[in-house]
Structures are given as C-alpha cells and as structure tokens.
Amino acid sequence: MRRSSWQDYQKEIADDKYYYARSCIRQNFFPGSEKAFLDIIRNDLGRDVKDDPLHTSCTGIGYHADVVPFETIMTVVARQFALMGEAGYENFISSCITSFGIYTEILNTWEEFPETEERTREYLYKATGRELVKPRTLAHTSDIVFHFRDSIAGKMRRPLINVYTGRPLRVVEHIGCHYAKIFPKSGIGGSEFPYVLAGMIESWGGEVVDYPERRHCCGFGFRNYLVQANRGYSIANSQKKLESMAPYRPDFIVANCPGCAMFLDKWQYAIAEMEGTIYGADGHGIPVLTYEEMAGLVLGYDPWQLGMQMHQVDVEPLLDKMGVEYDPAAKYLGQDGKYIGKPERTVVNDGCQGSIYDMKR
C-alpha cells in the first residue's frame, strides 16, 4: 500500500531513558506483553526504562465512563508526571492507548488553557505535596518499538514470513482510536494512514493488509461495552471489521491498544459461539497479537513466555507458519512450571458446533 502521507506526521521520539506507565487491563488479557516490552527495550536494545511501582491508573476508564471528573484526572496525570520528575526522567511513555490519549489531551489542554495547568499544579501540591514536571517528550510504547524497528530487524530471528510458502505474512494492523484520531499530529503517520504498526510489519518482512473498514473503531468505547445492554453494538463494530478483513485472509491481526487487542480477540470467540461465524482460515479464528508479542516472536522469544497461551484465539497456526519452535505441552504451565488450567473447547478454535454443548454441560 502506498502511504505517501506518513512522513508528514512525525514526532520527536526519545532514544533512551524512558519513564514507563503501565496499562490497567493489559496484564489480565495479554499478561506477557508489558514484560516483553521491558525485556526488549532493556536487554535487546540496551536502553534505560523506569518501571515505577508508585504510579497509578490514569483513571481513563473512569473518565470515559463519566465517573471521574476532568479536574481529578488532570491531577492524577500530574502526579504521574511528578513521579517521572522525581525519578529523574523526562521521556514519558505509556503502554495504554487510552492513557496516551489522555496524556496528550491533558498536555494540550494545559497548553491551550494555562489556567487549568496552574489549578492542577495547585491541586497536586495540596493533595500530595508533589511538584508537577511536564515531560519533554510523550510517546506511546508502540512509538518506541516503531522507533527501534530497524534495530529489531537487525536482531531478527524469525521474520514475518510464511515458512511453508516463503511469502510475507499478511497482517491486519489496528490502531487504537485515541492514538491519533483526537490529535492526528500525535501519531506516526497521522490518523488516516497511521504507520506505527505498518512500519514494524514492513521492517520485519510482513505485508500490511488495507481493507475497507481498516479505520473503523473496534467498538470498545468504555461505557458502551461496560453496560451489558449496550454490548450488542459494541460487538457489532468488531464484527464489521472482521467481516471486512476476512476476504483478505490475514495471517494475524496486530493492535496497539489494550482494548482493541482484547476485543478483536475475545469477540471472535463470542461471535463464533453466538452465530457460528469464524473469520480465519481452516475453521479457526484470526490470531490477534500485541505489537510487543509480534516483536517478541520476531526476536525469538518463547510464545508461552510472551503470554500467548492467554489468547482467546489460539496462536499455534501462526506460530507454525512463522516456524516458531514451541512446546505444546508447556502451553498451560505457568512461570513456575505448575499447571494453570486449560480453557474449554470453543467454536472459534475448533470450528465445530459440538463444543457449544460441551460448554453448556
């Protein structure tokens, strides 16, 4: 795909010394991804990143679900920045797209309405005694991996190539809405043709699939999926995307947002159970990866160390295509070697309706 416009949207990405803010939900759904990011940045790339146990949730889910007021979230964010300053860092990186959107929005708010920054500074001081320090650079962690994509390519153990056919793997990239739709200039490549994940895929030998609903939201939307009555249109958004991408027969989906990766993965299960529709090849769902997992596989990490046994859609067909050597018996052994339990059979992985009744029993 020609993406002539991506070079117009660039931003400064620091080369070293990052202060890392984690996501609230990723460690449940993609539990190895944040660890993989830290390992890659520290061990493979030799960079300094501070993983600070003092920082909290940015309260973004509460903010977007109308339970946390803007003043509050600005103060919480100011505290994260203050912690960064206290730790001696100035490059703030966020693992979560929602948080990244919130940090971007708040920094822009302070820029446009300096009185809000002054008020927040005061609240922060009164509440915690801390001093607000604004970051010199703000980036999403996918920006950091993008920044090092060529260094990673240099250390690549398994390119994004189908070992059976020798052809590039076909990859659907999905960008979280709050990465660049609110502030297009905050994203590599802007909002219409973001290049942050596409750049990684291309650098590592894969082929990016452009499909009609590429820019469509996954349907996460906070208050929308949080309320059971609203989930019907939340899931319908993911379904719309899956239906649109399926004819291209993608080998996997990669997302840079915690919610999107979760939704595109878990909704495939729900749709398969509810309607029997499966979007991947051979009666199997389309595996959904985080970009850290994708980078980890490319760098030769063990898929179970990356936490890929926690995916709803099994990743084995992809691992086989990439020529990843893995121990099937080790899939459900935890870090300490103890059996962690195994999910029931599902339509999305087995492609048979019988499993529905297995589950009901």
Added chain:
Amino acid sequence: MKPKVVIAGGGAAGMAVALRLERLGVEPVIVEREERLGGKVRGWHKLFPTFTPAAEVLDPLVAQIGRRGIECRTGAAVEALSEHGVKLASGQTIEADAVVVATGFTLFDARRKEEYGYGIYDNVVTSADLERMMNEGAVRLADGSTPRRIALLHCVGSRDEKVCQRHCSKVCCITGVKQAIELKKMFPEADVFNFYMDIRMFGAGYEELYREAQQSYNIHFVRGRISEASPMINGRIQIKAEDTLTGRPLRMSIDMLVLLAGMRANDDNAALAASAGLALAPNGFMQSADPFLGAVRSPRRGIFYAGAVTAPKSLADTLAEASLTADAVMDYLNSVQR
C-alpha cells in the same frame, strides 16, 4: 507616450484586462508565471453550463493578445509590487503607471483531505484530473476498464475548517453537475452519484442544468458528505456517507471517485500584499477596497484586481469583471495625468 500598465497573471482575467486596456490606448504588459498564457482554463475541457469547449473561449483571447502585439513576459513571477510597477523573482523590475493583480487562485491539494486517499488509491481523481482526462480523450479506470459506478464529491477543500478553507469555492456545485452529465454521456450504463452538502446554483442556467441532470440523466444526488474512501479487495472503492434526507448512514462501492477540488488563495498573496501595503481577506484572497463600489480596486490607488485573486469566480464572472477593471484603471490613469 502611452501609459503603461503591468498585469500580473496571464490567465483569462489578465488577458481580458490587457485586451481591453490596449483598445483604450494603454500599453499593457502581461507577466505570467507559467511558460504559456491561459492560466487554469487551459487545462479545462468544457465549460459549464453550456458545455462550450474551453478552447473556444481561451484560444481567441490568446490569439488576440498575439495579434495586438501585447507584450508578454512568460516564465516570470511577480515577487513584489507597487503602484509604480512590479519586481520579478529574477530581480528585474518593470516600471508602470498602474498595476493589475490578476494572479488567480490555487487549486486545493486534495491530498490534504487524507480520508479520501487521493494520491494513494487508484481511481480517486480530482475534477481537474477529470477535465485533463477528457481533454486527452480517455476517461477510464487505472486498469483501462470503464467505470460502472461513479461518485462525485462536492466541497473538497471548501467549507471545511479542517483544512482552513471556510469559504465556498462557488463553481464546484455546477462543475459537479456538468461533469456528472459528461460522465453519464460517456458511460450511459453507469450510475452517477453526487454527494453534496448544499447545491448552490447561483448562475444563469445552472439550476436548469441541475434539474436536467436529475430528470434527463437520472443522476443521483445524495445530501451528505463522504466521510472516507477505502480500497476493496476487488479493486473498487468503498465510500461512506450519511444520506441525511433519510437520516441513515449509507455505504456503497464505486469504481471512480471524483473530488471537486476547491479554489484556495495563492500562497504568495500575503507576500504580494505585504510588498504593496494591501490587505488580505480572512480566507487569504486579496481584499478589495469595497465589495460594492470598489470591487476591482485595491485599497491602494494605482493597484487593481481582476478575476479570482479576490474570491472564487466563474470564468464568465471573471471575463465580465475584466472590463470593470480596465475601466477603473482608465479612470485612475486619467485622474493622475490631469
């Protein structure tokens, strides 16, 4: 000795002013940035609302300029001006008794509306591209086939704060109607859709042509702005819009998307204005002395305007205005000679 007037811009406006001034006993000098006279009209195929070939209007103008021996400096851009003449980018100056600014407009760069994928997806073209294709005698898709469904999108780079173009470009509505009819004549089996926000049929014969497009050519008009265009696996383009008159989202696949690119102010208007102490309108076009009684005068005596340099205008309006400009120049020359 004849008074001398420098005309910046050798498009329709500049040529028409030059011809009129020459008749009135003035020595006009045309300074044109391009290597040839003609401006934007030179790339056009047929003119609304009559489908007159653009060459039928332009060629006589160019021919008369030659016949009357009017001096033309082509390949020369005006960098600065005053009522006493202009300075060219080459550093050369041309002295004169008055100056007419007829530098026209710039076609909006449709790539800036990224959501339509112009320059990225095949078969997304601009209205100007379509005219060029018609001039070359071949409107077809990138793979050489003929389109079965075509959409024309109005207001690309007009009435759009996202690209800092708040103004209406005035001529795109009727161009959309004209091009839809031309496409339907070329491809009678094709479905042709116009996506519009408002249809502004301000000129003589425009509304009638709009009605004809609907009734005689079965061209569909959907009130709603296309929100994005994306590629499909079969090579077509998927578009989304709201059909605002039914209150429902609408989507369809098409073979060709024509973006009716708007008219925007020239980037060098600001520098020209600064060099002569002129004013810019908020949309970046040159500000006339008065919208009613001084439309072709600048706020500075001795500097005049003609054509789309002050606002988007049709060719008919531009040619009519040229005479007014020449008239105003003559008044000025007579007043200073006296």
Added chain:
Amino acid sequence: MSGLRFGYGINRPRAIDIDSNDLRKSNEILREMPELQTCIGCGSCTASCTAGNLTEFNFRRVHTLVRRGEYRSAYEEMNKCMLCGKCRLVCPRGINTRGVAMLIKRKLGDF
C-alpha cells in the same frame, strides 16, 4: 443457529448498503417517473401532508428510501396517504407526488 447466549445480541448494520440492495424496482420507478429524481428535499410535501401531521408518515423520507433500494414497509407507509393532493400543489419541482404514492404502492406491494 442458536448458540450461547451472553445476554446481548449482535446489532445489525443500519447503513443503507447500496451494494446489497436490489435497485431494480427503484430503477423501474425512476424510469416510469423520472421527475421523482428531481426532488430537492425541501419537505413541502411532508409539511403539508394530512397524514404526516397526525402519524409517523413522512412522504419525502419514504420515497427517498425507495430510491436507495430500501423498500421495506414502503407499501404500508404509502397506504397512510389520503390522496388529498395537497403535496402535489406545493411541490416546487412540480413532481406528481400523488402519482408517486400510487406508483410505489403498485410496484412495492410485495415488500
């Protein structure tokens, strides 16, 4: 098929999908009455409509939907028309709106 129930369904798209709509009836209607295509959406018909002022009936919306290939319930909707003729009196494009109502009923009785 009936699969697992999670307490919610999957919403169907609301978009008018021109690709999947069968435009044959719509094309027939426009061929018989090309003037319908000249509607400029002014709403005079609906504003003056006897039925539309007392029921959900919206003549302009229904015939626009028909032109997009959305026929469902168009016949029933047109049955609300009292054929009073006021809409035809006010239409600035001179469309035989009463005729449109009759034509839609004739063509779309099966939808």
